[in-house]
Amino acid sequence: EVQLVESGGGLVQPGGSLRLSCAASGFIFxxxxxxxxxxxxxxxLEWVCRIRNKINSHTIEYAASVKxxxxxxxxxxxNSLCLQMNSLKAEDxxxxxxxxxxxxxxxxxxxxxxxxxxx
Amino acid sequence: DIVMTQTPLSSPVTLGQPxxxxxxxxxxxxxxxxxxxxxxxxxxxxxPPRLLIYNLSNRFSGVPDRFSGSGAGTDFxxxxxxxxxxxxxxxxxxxxxQAPFTFGPGTKVEIK
Numbered sequence: 001e002v003q004l005v006e007s008g009g010g011l012v013q014p015g016g017s018l019r020l021s022c023a024a025s026g027f028i029f030x031x032x033x034x035x036x037x038x039x040x041x042x043x044x045l046e047w048v049c050r051i052r053n054k055i056n057s058h059t060i061e062y063a064a065s066v067k068x069x070x071x072x073x074x075x076x077x078x079n080s081l082c083l084q085m086n087s088l089k090a091e092d093x094x095x096x097x098x099x100x101x102x103x104x105x106x107x108x109x110x111x112x113x114x115x116x117x118x119x
Numbered sequence: 120d121i122v123m124t125q126t127p128l129s130s131p132v133t134l135g136q137p138x139x140x141x142x143x144x145x146x147x148x149x150x151x152x153x154x155x156x157x158x159x160x161x162x163x164x165x166x167p168p169r170l171l172i173y174n175l176s177n178r179f180s181g182v183p184d185r186f187s188g189s190g191a192g193t194d195f196x197x198x199x200x201x202x203x204x205x206x207x208x209x210x211x212x213x214x215x216x217q218a219p220f221t222f223g224p225g226t227k228v229e230i231k
Contacts, residue, residue, distance in 0.1 A: 107179070108167045
């Protein structure tokens with residue numbers, strides 16, 4: 001069974017940092033591109049970033065709203081995905097979901113991890 | 120960036136009756152490989168998004184066959200042949216053709 005379990009969220013002050021993790025199991029992690037998507041309270045879905053698989057050189061793309069502040073990484077030996085979030089702003093407050101890419105879309109399995117940026 | 124729009128934004132439906140949601144993209148979602156990178160996701164209340172349809176019309180694993188996707192180019196439709204109580208939630212279309220990947224605003228499906 002495919003599982004994706006997000007962790008690492010919490011309350012952080014503006015300007016602070018947080019590191020999210022996603023533990024994957026039940027599929028060949030190294031074969032898949034992986035992504036982070038977020039959802040602000042009461043709002044819709046927003047794509048944050050994607051990191052491709054090894055065959056595609058682990059290339060990375062970011063949304064303009066997080067570029068230069070967030071860093072995505074993966075460890076294929078540990079089946080894990082991480083998101084280092086720096087210089088956090090109030091508008092980064094959201095539930096963060098990790099997803100595996102399926103032919104141009106995303107398969108989400110976890111409940112997400114909540115990030116709250118507030119003083 | 121590719122802009123995704125959806126209509127309606129709210130859809131009261133009757134149990135057992137069909138429902139339809141429209142989605143439009145600001146440019147064609149057809150890749151040079153021939154695939155159309157349009158997908159549909161469902162989000163039930165308090166739950167994470169769930170992939171329903173990918174590549175325009177392919178049902179994802181475990182998705183009931185009452186859900187179907189259709190369309191071409193820039194105009195797309197998600198149809199539910201007979202609405203069940205568990206279909207209540209918000210439905211999003213999404214383009215996966217190019218980064219930044221973008222979602223529609225969502226259509227809230229509720230029972231009349």
